[in-house]
Amino acid sequence: MKIDSNFEEFESIGNNHIGTSESTPLRHDAFKLSKEEKIDIIKDDVRHIMETLGLDLTDDSLKGTPNRVAKMFVKEIFGGLDPDKKPSASTFENKYKYGEMLVEKNITVYSTCEHHLLPIVGKAHIAYISNGTVVGLSKMNRIVDYFAKRPQVQERLTIQIVRELQEVLNTKDVACVIDAKHLCVNSRGIRDIESSTVTSEFGGRFKDKATRREFLDYIKLDTKF
Numbered sequence: 001m002k003i004d005s006n007f008e009e010f011e012s013i014g015n016n017h018i019g020t021s022e023s024t025p026l027r028h029d030a031f032k033l034s035k036e037e038k039i040d041i042i043k044d045d046v047r048h049i050m051e052t053l054g055l056d057l058t059d060d061s062l063k064g065t066p067n068r069v070a071k072m073f074v075k076e077i078f079g080g081l082d083p084d085k086k087p088s089a090s091t092f093e094n095k096y097k098y099g100e101m102l103v104e105k106n107i108t109v110y111s112t113c114e115h116h117l118l119p120i121v122g123k124a125h126i127a128y129i130s131n132g133t134v135v136g137l138s139k140m141n142r143i144v145d146y147f148a149k150r151p152q153v154q155e156r157l158t159i160q161i162v163r164e165l166q167e168v169l170n171t172k173d174v175a176c177v178i179d180a181k182h183l184c185v186n187s188r189g190i191r192d193i194e195s196s197t198v199t200s201e202f203g204g205r206f207k208d209k210a211t212r213r214e215f216l217d218y219i220k221l222d223t224k225f
């Protein structure tokens with residue numbers, strides 16, 4: 001089955017911020033094909049790339065690669081394009097009356113740079129101040145993982161995580177810092193293996209200098225990848 005590659009209309013998913021730069025640009029027909037149909041098409045495309053490179057796909061080690069890559073794209077590294085995979089973030093009443101910020105730090109980020117389709121590997125650090133609602137700790141890791149499993153730029157990933165938590169927690173008081181290595185910078189192109197990229201989004205009270213400082217002191221960006 002072929003998809004209409006001339007279609008130029010885009011729709012957005014993610015945090016329902018349709019058409020804003022913080023949402024992932026998607027074709028209007030992004031969910032018309034089933035996962036299995038997508039895998040079949042991508043498998044042929046990967047085979048074509050490999051054959052064009054001159055590789056012999058009858059070789060034992062190579063023959064399974066097109067199917068393996070197609071499955072990996074659809075079900076794993078780009079699995080976060082599927083809105084059904086968005087983690088359900090059950091919230092609870094803040095019955096402890098905990099009024100300080102809560103920081104979940106060193107959340108592992110595995111994402112994919114949308115310019116080169118190479119890995120982005122790093123750590124995300126999240127903070128929020130409860131407005132009467134709290135969320136299970138692991139839900140923050142799951143939200144990071146969901147948005148990371150898309151073709152991404154780090155700026156958008158950072159904002160998407162914050163917007164989602166703001167919605168779930170019903171407060172603007174959410175912040176996220178990501179420190180990550182981009183293999184497109186580290187392993188090719190300029191080949192700078194030491195550099196990493198830091199992005200941040202500070203919502204609500206985290207725009208205040210002192211609150212922001214407290215969060216940054218907790219995380220002390222000594223990220224080890």
Ligand SMILES: Nc1nc2c(ncn2[C@@H]2O[C@H](COP(=O)(O)OP(=O)(O)OP(=O)(O)O)[C@@H](O)[C@H]2O)c(=O)[nH]1
Nearest residue numbers: 113114115116152153154155182184185188189190
């Ligand atoms: N802002 C931003 N840029 C990114 C991200 N990931 C990769 N890039 C950059 O996207 C740019 C793409 O630039 P191009 O000049 O079109 O691509 P290129 O010729 O492969 O560039 P080089 O990487 O410099 O060889 C590069 O500078 C990448 O480093 C990201 O998450 N955010």
Ligand SMILES: [Zn+2]
Nearest residue numbers: 113115116184
């Ligand atoms: Zn890149």
